[in-house]
């Protein structure tokens with residue numbers, strides 16, 4: 001949906017008719033049903049890699065995050081909150097440089113109009129110091145919050161450099177889920193895929209199957225993640241997993257080429273493959289509507 005379509009969608013919703021996408025884009029027509037009062041939108045950005053340098057991949061590496069911030073600020077309807085699903089900064093061996101990048105990232109996103117921002121780390125932020133620097137700036141790497149009846153759960157599968165969730169967090173997740181009704185809507189935010197998308201490229205979580213097993217008894221679960229720098233949709237059983245685009249450089253489709261090398265910048269199509277998404281969440285219908293946007297202003 002482009003912005004014009006989106007406005008039409010909202011107008012339609014406001015008039016009491018709703019057209020929405022369910023699951024992987026099957027058009028479901030529900031004209032005549034009223035939009036629930038507690039519907040809301042949030043925005044997902046991912047893999048901003050602040051501090052990355054490499055003109056072949058992104059000659060505007062020092063300006064793309066700011067453009068993404070401006071693009072989100074330009075949305076006609078502002079989201080309830082914004083999530084960043086990891087790799088906020090690009091990796092560095094230097095702990096002081098890591099902190100500098102985290103500080104600069106924090107400064108840049110402070111320009112977002114929406115101040116309710118939820119963050120999780122990626123392996124670039126956290127795997128070299130088990131999340132120590134990240135925590136100094138942004139606090140816990142796994143937590144829950146509730147928004148208008150929807151349970152959000154963030155899962156850290158990056159602070160362990162092996163790409164595991166780990167036993168302690170699995171226990172925490174199990175305890176957290178015990179308190180949630182099986183019919184409730186749950187949104188999981190994480191960095192790596194929780195399923196084996198392409199382990200040869202490190203596109204997996206070692207014990208992700210244990211997370212999915214814990215989530216399976218819940219009827220309405222949706223997972224949003226990053227890490228693979230492209231849109232990707234996959235089901236494990238009834239649970240959809242949606243990967244988001246990056247705002248620094250795109251990566252090739254899983255296993256489509258011999259090496260996991262980033263896709264070079266195309267001067268004839270700058271910022272191609274970069275973007276963010278809006279997620280319209282409808283608690284009464286237990287579904288999400290995804291809208292993809294470019295990182296440049298819409």
Ligand SMILES: [Fe+2]
Nearest residue numbers: 047087122227
């Ligand atoms: Fe990344």
